[in-house]
Amino acid sequence: MNKKRAVKLSILTGIILILGTIGMLGVKKMTEPTEKEKQIAFLKKHENEMTDFIKTQDDKISKVDYDWSTLHDEVVGNGLPQGGDHILTLRIKVIDYNDTDINSFGFAIIPDNINAPVKIIDMYTINADYNYSKGDI
Numbered sequence: 001m002n003k004k005r006a007v008k009l010s011i012l013t014g015i016i017l018i019l020g021t022i023g024m025l026g027v028k029k030m031t032e033p034t035e036k037e038k039q040i041a042f043l044k045k046h047e048n049e050m051t052d053f054i055k056t057q058d059d060k061i062s063k064v065d066y067d068w069s070t071l072h073d074e075v076v077g078n079g080l081p082q083g084g085d086h087i088l089t090l091r092i093k094v095i096d097y098n099d100t101d102i103n104s105f106g107f108a109i110i111p112d113n114i115n116a117p118v119k120i121i122d123m124y125t126i127n128a129d130y131n132y133s134k135g136d137i
Helices: 002-031 035-045 047-055
Strands: 061-076 085-096 101-111 120-126
Touching (some): 035 047, 035 061, 035 101, 047 061, 047 101, 047 120, 061 101
Antiparallel strands (some): 061 085, 085 101, 101 120
């Protein structure tokens, strides 16, 4: 009788340990940031560099607002078999020295590694129109 009880207790303990380990792995996986969260954190770390670049496009720009919810990565290429660059794109709004919204357009960043970016390789504006048609702001 004691032997059966010991075997049942051992099996029960083993099952509890296995389920506990699986549960811990699930919790660890849930607490890891997503790829998009890592990319946003990377871009926020480089926000001053990006803002400085955008401000060089026109002397009327005093402030840049980033719409982080629009961030996505995409592959941009010229149709050749070797593919293209992985880029991160998002919408930005530029504001003048009078705190007036003067334009909104896309912004692209080419990081060194799309999944675990460390540094910016290149960046450029997308469909930016610097002729504001509001006159001299």
